[in-house]
Amino acid sequence: MKNASVRYDESHPAPLQGAQAGESSAVALNLRQRLLNSGRYVILILFALIAIAPFIWMWSSALKESREIFRDPFALPTSLNFENLVNAWTVGRFSDYLKNSIIITVPTTVGVVALACLAGYGLARFSFRGRRLVFYTFLLGIMVPFQSIMIPLYYNLRDYGLLGTYWAMILPAIALGQPFGIFLMQAFFRGLPGELADAARVDGCNEFQTFLRVMLPMAGAAMSALFVFQFMWTWNAFLMPLLYMQKEELRPLPLGLMFFQGRYTQDYGLIAGGVTIATVPVIVVYILFQRQFMRGLTAGALRG
């Protein structure tokens, strides 16, 4: 329909919508554009509601009594009732679970970042013998699910005398964090100019000083991405504590929350209180550091 010779004619800019140039069609185009635009917002807002409504429902339920939740789940709480939150905190031992989560997550995250930086740098900068073998051994860990080691690891941890201590989770979690961490850091260090390290060496730094003072300070972005990723992964881990942190006084937050929910199945207000205690801090931290969160949790997919 459109004439090819017209299409490339300088005086007739390429018609985007196939409409004839003119005042009336410009109005129609504008209208169509606006309709499209509002359709766009309808879809975006609908999905935003789907993403957010379950949270709001859960949090508002925490401020209700169980009776109210049954009567009308959609209704906003008639009066602010903080009893559920207080009860969940004291009855549910959430302060203990929170403490356990911190004791497990902080050393694990620091350990993974520190060791992965070292190893990633080693693999990126030096071509020692067996480097490829080491590299592929770590690659295996990225492609293999945790379940492939969960059974023997249980007995190993028992034999090492680690079962029943926080180490039963911290040490394997540091080890399991290595493959992803190393690939991330190794790809990053590979991208840095090697001349900088050579210059530092000429200036009399040994290899470790070069790493620590010259190269590492440039890896801030990759490190913070890895830090957030590992922190979230450890904080939310479920199967590993289910297997190796069975003692009640060692349970981290997700596991504690699951047992709490199993024990008070009928007291919905209390459960909502527990869920609120477990989610609000995470969501607040997420909103404050959302850029780091997104960068960290998607780093793997973007680097690859």
Next chain:
Amino acid sequence: MQATATPRWKWNRQNVGYFFVLPSLVLYLIFFVYPFFTSIYLSLTDWDGVQPVMNFVGLQNYERMLDDPMVWQSLKHNLIWVVVGTASPIVLGLLLAMLLWGKIRGRLFFRTVYFMPVVLSSVVIGIIWGWIYNPIFGILNRFLKSVGLGALARGWLGDPDVALYAVLVAAIWSYTGFCVVIFISGLQNVDMDLIDASTVDGANAWQRFINVIIPQLRHVLTMVIAYTLIGGFSVFDIVWIMTNGGPANATDVIATYTYFKSFKQFDMSYGAALSMLMTILALVATIIFMRIRERGEEEAA
């Protein structure tokens, strides 16, 4: 140590690399590589987890798997999980990322909101969705009744016909935001000149999407799919939390069945064999997928 004979060992600077890699490697060998090979060995024995006796039985556990209807049923569920659980978040993620592409008000807001479920633990997701599906006060049933579809209302997690899909929806809900964010950053690298060129050539929006945008997102797509393939064959948390594999094994996947066999029935060797099956499936699926991807890349070049 043997290397002393060769002159290369005479303090080669490259060997400093060992010291950097060592701490990480030692932990990894103790807590990953060693149990991994133990697992393979365990799957070839008849250990019950308690007795000290452990007899080598060859491939018996693997033969037993072939005759175990629960294995086949769980595998079918994994397959559904992999297909639906990969396709839906990618389609939804692409749709939302495309809508957020370019100049649009509130972009940051939408992105922040979509990503929110991603940061939650699976226990929280399981509890929240357990409430949504609750037959007594769940909002899903209330919603269906209020729009006149009350006949569809049911105990979603208690109905063997729909329970698996109900759990899957919860998983998709928690994962779609991840895809949105990845696709948004992928779209930022799309070459706008190519899009303009195809517009000039008379391509409509759909053709532009399929022929110009998707090929430029292939790198990001590959990574997301590889990730969901591995995750789809080893999914455990959300299923275990929401249904325990029930009702009547209707939501059992290989991982929940493995857990049940090894840590509830203490059939450790069979459990190890099942975990190896899971590992092999995840590995093979990922490698095949990567190969196809590479070949496609070569042909495109």
